[in-house]
Amino acid sequence: MKSILTVLGEDKVGIIAEVSALLAKNNINILDVSQTIMQGNFVMMMAINVPTGMNNRELNEAFSSLGKKLGVEITVRNAKIYDAMHNLD
């Protein structure tokens, strides 16, 4: 399942490293990464491949905790929600 992981907040050392480490620990592959500043916010986005059958609630809770530790907001959402809202196919 293709998902989008987003990180919003203040840029600091180690965000990508910590997020990548947690992804690796959960056996989640990174497909694409981008980071930019939007409206003054640091925004990092990763397209990731979440293995089928993974518990989404637990995954979100794990990243939410990591976000709190790093002082940023981290979410993981199925990529279809972004496609549905912005693309007609």
Next chain:
Amino acid sequence: MNSEQIYETLQMISNENLDVRTITMGISLLDCIDSDSDRACQKIYDKITQKAGKLVQVGQQIEAEYGIPIANKRVTVTPISLIAAASHDNNYVKYAQTLDRAAKAIGIDFIGGFTALAQKGYQEGDRILINSLPEALTETDYVCASVNVGSTKSGINMDAVAQMGAVVVDAANRDYMNNAKLVIFCNAVEDNPFMAGGFHGVSEPDTVINVGVSGPGVVKNALEKVKGQPMDVVAETIKKTAFKVTRMGQLVGSLAADALKTPFGIVDLSLAPTAAAGDSVAEVLEEIGVSQVGTHGTTAALAMLNDAVKKGGLMACSHVGGLSGAFIPVSEDAGMIKSVEDGTLNIAKLEAMTAVCSVGLDMIAVPGNTPKETISAMIADEAAIGMINSKTTAVRVIPVPGKTVGDTVEFGGLLGHAPIMAVNPAESKRLIERGGTIPAPVHSFKN
């Protein structure tokens, strides 16, 4: 990955209160009809708990995977006046209690369908259900009730209008919150996922998933970027925003329908405010340009908003339905409450606004000593607007015993609080006492 699009969605969800307001499963109870009311109630309980047993769980799974809040999970059923009529019971409170028990067993937020459709006259079940309403609403927690008293096709049943005024007063005297769960309609729709007026029409499939999406905060935010620009630009901005929000509803609805092995019905895109800051239809109207909702120009702004919302939603999903437009429940909208408190918004203006938007006089607290005929007359006025304009209108008015203009009443939770609004003191008694039927308008004859 398109970073800007992803960021826009993030902002909508995190900062602008975008949510799926409800996933509502419609369940037909036609196959539960039984001449023995105990057997009928058992069949009703079994069918609801079996068909919608996983509704809450599926909703939570979608929330977790897609990160979109789903505020309510609800069930609507076939109007109970039709289901219970065969039992020849003289009171349908037992049916309401059965719905309540089923709702609690499956963990949903509301169940709608304690309903009578009496627009062209009463069958016996309609009469009994309406008589049962005050007690049924008092004895249950999650049951929502509605009565359709008029339609463009058949006119207005003024006997039902008169009776509903008395029902509202009786229900208020038992518990003023009762009337927050009771809607009186003209041109009620059969696939409405929103409460308190939702029920499952007889022409609907056995079960169906309907979705209600909201997002006044998203529309307001989008409009902040087009300050001072012509109305065409405003309308276009609302349409684009409504399109995106509806697409999200279409996705969530189809996911829920697949997971529950149920046909997907409609998406109802209605800007439904909550008492939370930044989730207000009044603020959208003020962003369009009126200094405070209720002043001159409000009706024009609302007409454009309502129409643009519908247009934006139409292409975004396979079937648009329900009410789709802008809701203006006073107690659930911080901007509306402030306008009433400041004296800018009154019932007369709200009535005008209901001619151009979805639904009608909604969540309006009035003095506890308001005569039942005055409430009936308010219902008649709204029904007339709906009948002539071929649109749904409704009344959800809340007399609060012991309170008068200048007082405030707390409803709690999503229902917010409301200042008691003044009603016109001149009587409407003779009008209501006439009873009978207001004939259908000339433009109803299209055959």
